[in-house]
Amino acid sequence: MKIPTCIFLLFAVSAGPVAAQEKAKPAGHADEAHRNKTAMCIGCHGIPGYKTAYPEVYHVPRIAGQQPAYIVNALKAYKSGERAHPSMRGIAASLSEQDMADLAAYYGVAAK
Secondary structure, X not given: OHHHHHHHHHHHHHHHHHHHHOOOOOOOOHHHHHHHOOHXXXXXXXXXXXXXXXXXXXXXXXXOOOOHHHHHHHHHHHHHOOOOOHHHXXXXXXXXXXXXXXXXXXXXXXXX
16 A cells, blocks of 8 residues: 555656646636727638638637637647648737637637
C-alpha cells in the first residue's frame, strides 16, 4: 500500500513545476471586444447571407455562436498561414492573443 502512494506523490510533486511552466491562456473579455474590436469582423460576418468576391465568390460564415476555442484556433491558423484566406490572414496578423480571446468571448457567447 505504501509504494503506490509514494509513486502517486512522487508523480504529483514532479508534475507540479511542469504544469506551472505552461503559458496561461488569456481570459477573453466580451465587453472589450464589443467596444473596440468587432468592427473588422461585423462588415462580413455580421451580414446574413453575405457573399464576398475576393479571392473568389463564397458564402461568408456566421461566427456568432461558434465555440470560443474554435474561433481562437481559426484566428491563430490564419495568422500562422495554416489557413490561407488573404483577407482573414491580414486581419488575424494584426491580432494579439488577447484580441483573439476577447473576440472569441464576444462571438462565442450566443448568436448575435
